[in-house]
């Protein structure tokens with residue numbers, strides 16, 4: 001067992017940390033208030049190789065491993081969880097599945113611009129009537145000359161407003177009502193229309209959009225085999241949720257760091273509040289739970305890097321890290337007292353941002369289902 005990061009992993013982590021401290025953290029409160037993330041930030045991340053960390057160099061990526069990408073997501077999310085999810089969805093839910101399941105021609109055509117950050121990647125699965133039960137989706141792809149006419153609507157699609165590439169799932173076999181009969185397509189953002197920008201509890205710098213589709217999609221845009229796209233969606237979420245777990249660790253770490261610093265400065269009853277055992281226990285729990293979550297996340301990433309099954313390990317990492325982040329960001333507010341509840345400190349933002357990690361890329365209930373099925377040895381049918 002080796003807990004040490006390689007020199008390359010440390011270098012990438014340091015690069016992401018210094019960029020996040022200089023270019024993201026100082027603006028995070030304003031982006032949260034304004035509900036906007038300047039696209040130049042993503043271009044700069046692209047120039048540094050951070051939009052394609054785990055993409056091979058021959059496809060214009062940085063050529064690092066999946067764990068390196070996970071380290072980047074934690075660092076970005078510590079500064080701004082919205083930036084973290086933007087990069088996570090772009091990388092693990094769009095670029096990587098094209099790399100893994102696409103043809104040589106699709107890889108050559110679509111991956112390099114994504115890895116350079118010239119366009120931003122999206123994963124378009126959820127619909128108004130199909131969330132956890134993604135196999136119930138009704139967006140349809142009807143065969144026409146040279147391809148399909150794709151019609152339907154998708155909901156809460158992260159990054160859609162930035163423009164770029166979408167990995168989109170539609171039903172190609174009308175006779176089916178579940179995961180069978182769904183195919184995966186690569187669309188350009190000019191093939192979809194943004195119909196709504198969502199107002200959210202947190203994660204305000206991240207773009208969350210509803211989209212409508214009524215477009216011709218050519219045969220060469222089908223990824224994998226026709227009617228077998230659901231498998232691609234599930235495999236994508238298997239890896240993607242490790243990134244969301246890293247996002248949760250980053251958010252919790254940010255909250256812990258603020259709480260720790262504050263506890264050494266705030267005086268009550270003539271003492272630093274850090275001298276009170278009640279506060280010490282909170283800080284100890286935060287530090288321990290963040291460590292535990294990160295170890296689960298790194299184990300899942302390591303399994304993925306080794307090509308081992310990682311469904312169960314990824315679900316455990318996401319479940320624990322997301323619930324930990326919700327718990328510990330609330331504790332951070334408690335350490336800061338009234339100041340924690342105000343916008344003078346960023347912990348209230350961390351608390352709002354943490355909640356989503358229990359919901360997207362599979363809710364906590366679905367993660368428990370995935371883990372239980374792995375334990376009980378049943379094939380999993382529900383969405384993860």
Ligand SMILES: Cc1cc2nc3c(=O)[nH]c(=O)nc-3n(C[C@H](O)[C@H](O)[C@H](O)COP(=O)(O)OP(=O)(O)OC[C@H]3O[C@@H](n4cnc5c(N)ncnc54)[C@H](O)[C@@H]3O)c2cc1C
Nearest residue numbers: 123124125126131132133156157158208360361362363365
């Ligand atoms: C900010 C944000 C960004 C998102 N980004 C994307 C994106 O980029 N791409 C995309 O495709 N989707 C995206 N989503 C959608 C997200 O993945 C779904 O919200 C999530 O999968 C849950 O689906 P749902 O909201 O429809 O909840 P539902 O499926 O309606 O679930 C409602 C409740 O029922 C529970 N439940 C459902 N089924 C079961 C079951 N079998 N057993 C036990 N409990 C169950 C759920 O856990 C939950 O508590 C995003 C959502 C948000 C809010």
